[in-house]
Structure formats: structure tokens, C-alpha cells
Amino acid sequence: MNAHAAAEATRRRTFAVIAHPDAGKSTLTEALALHAHVIQEAGAVHGKAGRKSTVSDWMEMEKDRGISIGSSALQFDYAPEGHEGEPYVINLVDTPGHADFSEDTYRVLSAVDAAVMLVDGGKGLEPQTLKLFRVCKARGLPIVTVINKWDRVGRDALDLVEEIVSEIDLQPTPLFWPVGEAGDFRGLARIDEDGNAEEYIHFTRTAGGSTIAPEEHYTPDEAADREGDVWETAVEEAELLAADGALHDQELFLQCVTSPVIFASAMLNFGVHQILDTLCALAPSPAGRASDEKTLAAQSGASAAVQEFRDTGDDFSGVVFKVQAGMDAHHRDRLAFMRIISGEFERGMQVTHAQSGRSFSSKHALTMFGRTRETVENAYPGDIIGLVNAGALAPGDTIYTGKKVQFPPMPQFAPEHFQTLRAKSLGKYKQFRKALEQLESEGVVQILRNDLRGDAAPVMAAVGPMQFEVMQGRMAAEYNVETVTEPVPYSVARRTDEASAPQLGRQRGVEIFTRGDGELIALFGDKWKLAFIEKEFPDLTLETLVAD
Numbered sequence: 001m002n003a004h005a006a007a008e009a010t011r012r013r014t015f016a017v018i019a020h021p022d023a024g025k026s027t028l029t030e031a032l033a034l035h036a037h038v039i040q041e042a043g044a045v046h047g048k049a050g051r052k053s054t055v056s057d058w059m060e061m062e063k064d065r066g067i068s069i070g071s072s073a074l075q076f077d078y079a080p081e082g083h084e085g086e087p088y089v090i091n092l093v094d095t096p097g098h099a100d101f102s103e104d105t106y107r108v109l110s111a112v113d114a115a116v117m118l119v120d121g122g123k124g125l126e127p128q129t130l131k132l133f134r135v136c137k138a139r140g141l142p143i144v145t146v147i148n149k150w151d152r153v154g155r156d157a158l159d160l161v162e163e164i165v166s167e168i169d170l171q172p173t174p175l176f177w178p179v180g181e182a183g184d185f186r187g188l189a190r191i192d193e194d195g196n197a198e199e200y201i202h203f204t205r206t207a208g209g210s211t212i213a214p215e216e217h218y219t220p221d222e223a224a225d226r227e228g229d230v231w232e233t234a235v236e237e238a239e240l241l242a243a244d245g246a247l248h249d250q251e252l253f254l255q256c257v258t259s260p261v262i263f264a265s266a267m268l269n270f271g272v273h274q275i276l277d278t279l280c281a282l283a284p285s286p287a288g289r290a291s292d293e294k295t296l297a298a299q300s301g302a303s304a305a306v307q308e309f310r311d312t313g314d315d316f317s318g319v320v321f322k323v324q325a326g327m328d329a330h331h332r333d334r335l336a337f338m339r340i341i342s343g344e345f346e347r348g349m350q351v352t353h354a355q356s357g358r359s360f361s362s363k364h365a366l367t368m369f370g371r372t373r374e375t376v377e378n379a380y381p382g383d384i385i386g387l388v389n390a391g392a393l394a395p396g397d398t399i400y401t402g403k404k405v406q407f408p409p410m411p412q413f414a415p416e417h418f419q420t421l422r423a424k425s426l427g428k429y430k431q432f433r434k435a436l437e438q439l440e441s442e443g444v445v446q447i448l449r450n451d452l453r454g455d456a457a458p459v460m461a462a463v464g465p466m467q468f469e470v471m472q473g474r475m476a477a478e479y480n481v482e483t484v485t486e487p488v489p490y491s492v493a494r495r496t497d498e499a500s501a502p503q504l505g506r507q508r509g510v511e512i513f514t515r516g517d518g519e520l521i522a523l524f525g526d527k528w529k530l531a532f533i534e535k536e537f538p539d540l541t542l543e544t545l546v547a548d
Contacts, residue, residue: 012382122154195242286382315402316343
């Protein structure tokens with residue numbers, strides 16, 4: 001038992017920021033880093049002339065469009081005011097908000113212990129927000145809800161709380177309630193465990209919101225004298241919610257029954273350090289994880305299920321949740337993002353790749369702050385580190401020391417869009433194949449091949465069409481390969497097997513492919529064609545490719 005690793009795990013907080021596009025995720029990510037004093041000035045708004053992009057958005061397409069299209073990791077220390085002892089270690093993952101990149105977001109959710117769900121105060125729960133809330137609940141991830149953009153005219157605070165209750169059956173429990181309606185954000189009322197406003201935190205704007213907003217703290221009586229009816233309204237609303245049972249209970253929060261609520265403006269840096277303080281105080285520290293019993297049983301030839309559990313103080317283990325190349329234009333490296341599950345990681349240690357059984361040295365290991373990297377010597381459960389040029393690693397892979405462990409694989413989504421991809425110039429074929437291989441291993445898109453189409457024109461399969469743009473953009477920028485795409489007459493995919501493939505391949509409007517992981521995938525022209533074949537050939541294997 002590694003007591004030091006277990007102790008280090010207790011001061012880790014590993015969470016993702018998730019929301020609908022344009023809710024302010026990347027702005028909040030940078031504001032959190034600003035309040036932890038790891039940057040001096042926030043990049044603020046995307047796409048505005050003369051303004052910087054945020055540290056977590058590093059792709060040219062992200063900077064041009066002002067959206068996050070890939071997840072990024074930031075690690076920094078943070079000590080709440082009055083905190084004694086060593087600071088907390090924050091591992092923060094900013095995720096893509098666009099629905100076309102849901103698969104990347106789902107991978108991130110398998111690597112964190114909690115989620116900050118950002119809700120636009122003017123729009124409320126949007127489709128992607130609803131979807132991600134439900135995923136977090138299904139995965140048992142505690143959720144801290146942040147109502148953002150309260151400096152802008154928007155909806156009523158009580159209406160937003162009621163919408164969360166009615167739409168997703170999650171009980172918001174206010175910890176910091178707004179003083180001033182949307183568009184007139186004056187500060188926050190700190191709510192105690194009984195639902196009473198115990199303190200008023202008044203914020204002062206700074207130029208462009210690029211620096212930390214100064215705070216003034218007042219007692220309830222002082223707040224009443226200063227703000228009058230606006231303060232009384234905040235107090236009454238908090239008391240109304242308390243009377244309705246909206247009080248924080250740590251166990252219910254960890255069970256995803258309730259969600260602490262904080263109102264904020266990430267753009268103005270109002271309420272930001274309150275978010276960090278809440279995560280340090282309430283979010284769970286890293287816990288152990290069970291292995292994939294079916295995989296271990298199959299590999300060992302056992303008839304019964306076998307399961308290995310790794311606690312935080314056990315031998316080292318980690319799981320890869322993302323692979324990314326091209327983050328540094330000066331180095332053609334490939335970075336595997338790994339969440340440490342148990343034990344202590346030491347740079348250079350010899351580890352085993354569970355999927356292949358091969359061992360390798362981990363001497364090239366990095367911690368990340370967006371695109372900036374530093375060599376890491378030691379890391380602990382909950383930390384997210386990057387392994388450089390670990391070519392065999394793919395999302396979902398496990399590495400470990402000691403007794404074998406293999407964690408459950410990453411789910412793959414059912415693709416809904418399909419296009420062929422080929423190089424514009426035949427002279428670029430070698431670079432095209434190399435780029436295709438590396439970007440496929442990252443999971444940018446799924447690549448489908450068969451003998452009929454050959455390697456020069458494989459089919460790309462994606463959750464959303466913007467993934468095709470990312471694929472082409474990165475091929476051009478990182479590998480100097482211009483490509484062209486063409487639509488294919490398919491809209492539905494199903495997993496099949498070798499026994500069923502010949503019969504399916506003889507049907508009109510059906511084509512069989514092999515995916516990069518070796519799975520056989522059947523593509524159908526439409527859902528009616530699929531329904532017809534399922535009716536005519538009920539014994540054929542046709543399984544959905546939807547994530548768990």
C-alpha cells in the first residue's frame with residue numbers, strides 16, 4: 001500500500017467543464033486559472049479583433065471560430081483563503097461544446113470525478129446541456145451547476161432553478177445566490193446550511209474583465225443598508241428555496257441527487273473563486289476503479305468473471321482517454337492524455353500496456369497547461385499527464401505495474417455522417433496514409449476500409465459533419481496534405497460479424513467495412529433499408545454502436 005499516493009489523492013480535484021456551445025466554458029476555464037494566479041490576464045473573448053484566445057483553445061480552427069472543438073487539460077495548485085496545509089491540485093478539463101464532438105466529451109467524462117455544468121443565464125437548459133447532465137447522472141458524476149452570464153439581461157433566477165428540477169430531476173441547492181437580477185449583477189449572497197444569507201460579497205468590475213474582480217464583504221445588516229430592496233429580494237428567494245428543501249446535503253450531492261448552484265459571470269470574473277472554493281470543499285477526491293471483468297476473464301480463459309480493483313494506494317495504473325497530435329507545430333509528437341487511477345507515477349518507470357502485454361519506459365511524460373507542457377517527475381491519482389510518442393496507446397487503453405488490471409474500454413458512438421477521403425495529389429499518398437493512421441488513432445473520426453475502395457479512398461464515419469472539417473484542416477496544417485471528400489449513400493451503421501458479413505454484402509444498399517479496431521461495420525442507405533433486412537434475415541448479427 002502506497003500511503004503517500006493515497007494521501008496525495010486526497011488533495012486532488014479532477015473535473016470537467018461541460019455545457020452547450022457558447023455558454024462560456026473556455027472563458028470560465030481561463031477565469032479559474034486567473035483566480036488561481038497561474039496566469040496574470042484572461043484572454044477573454046474569442047474572435048474579437050485585438051483580443052487573445054483562451055489558453056485552452058489552441059487549434060487555429062478554435063481561434064478562428066471561437067469555439068472549443070477538442071478537450072484540453074490544465075493543472076494548477078489552488079489554496080482557498082484560510083486554507084491550511086498544502087494547496088489543492090486542480091486537474092481541469094475543458095471540453096468541446098459542439099454536439100459534433102460529443103464523443104470527445106464522453107471520453108473526458110470517463111476520466112474525471114466531478115463536472116461543472118455551465119448554464120447560460122439567458123437561455124437556460126439547452127439540448128446539449130440536457131444531454132450532458134443526463135450522461136453525468138448516468139455515470140455517477142457529482143455536478144456543480146454554474147449559472148453564467150448573470151451580467152447580461154436574462155431569465156429569472158427562480159425560473160432557472162425550477163427548469164433544472166423539472167427537466168432533469170436534479171435538485172439545485174444554492175450556495176451563492178445573486179444579488180441583483182440578470183443584467184444588474186451586484187454580487188452574491190453566501191447561503192449557509194440552513195438556507196439563510198450569511199454574507200454579501202460585492203464585486204467591482206475591472207477593465208474588460210481581464211483581471212480578478214475586487215471583492216468587498218458585508219454582513220447581512222450592512223448589505224441591507226447598501227443594497228436595500230435588491231438585497232431583501234435575494235434573501236427572500238433563498239429562504240423560499242430553503243423552505244422547499246433546497247439545502248445542500250453532501251451525501252445527496254455525491255449521489256447526484258442534488259447540485260450546488262453558484263451564479264457567476266466568467267467574463268467579468270464575478271463568482272469565479274467561489275466556484276473553485278466549492279469544488280475544493282465539496283467535490284470528491286479521486287477513488288479507486290474496478291477492472292473490466294469480462295476482458296480479464298476472456299484473456300485468462302476463466303469461465304467465471306474475474307475482477308481486479310485498484311485503490312488509490314495500490315500499484316500504479318492509469319487509463320488513456322484521449323490521444324492528440326499537432327499541439328506543438330515545432331515537434332511532430334503524439335500525446336496520450338492519461339488519467340492516473342492508482343499509485344505513484346514516476347517518470348521513466350517501466351509500465352505494461354494491458355491491451356498488448358508489452359512493456360515500455362515512460363521517460364517522456366508531461367503535465368499540461370493548455371498547449372504549454374512541462375516535464376513531470378511524479379504524479380498521483382487524479383492527475384492528468386501526457387505521454388509523448390507512446391505510439392501503441394489509444395483511447396481506452398490501460399497501463400499498469402504489478403498485477404494485471406485492464407479498465408473498461410472507451411465507448412464509441414454510432415456515426416451518422418459518412419464521406420470518403422482522398423488526397424488531392426497522388427504524390428502525397430505516403431503522407432496521406434501516415435496522417436490517416438495517426439488521426440484515426442486519436443479518434444478524430446472513425447475510418448472504415450474495404451478491398452473495393454482500397455486504402456486511397458477510405459470512408460470517414462463521424463457523429464457530426466464538423467469532424468470532417470477538423471480532419472481535413474489538420475491534414476493540411478500538420479501533414480501538408482490537401483484532401484477532397486465525397487458523400488457516400490449511407491446514413492446508418494451497425495456492427496456485424498464474419499458469419500453475417502457475406503449475406504449482408506450481397507444486399508443492395510449495403511456495404512461492409514472493417515473499422516480500425518478490427519470490428520466489421522455494415523453501412524445502410526437508410527433506416528428503412530435496415531428495417532427490411534432485419535425482417536428478412538432475423539438471424540444476422542446487427543448491433544448498434546451507441547455508447548453505454
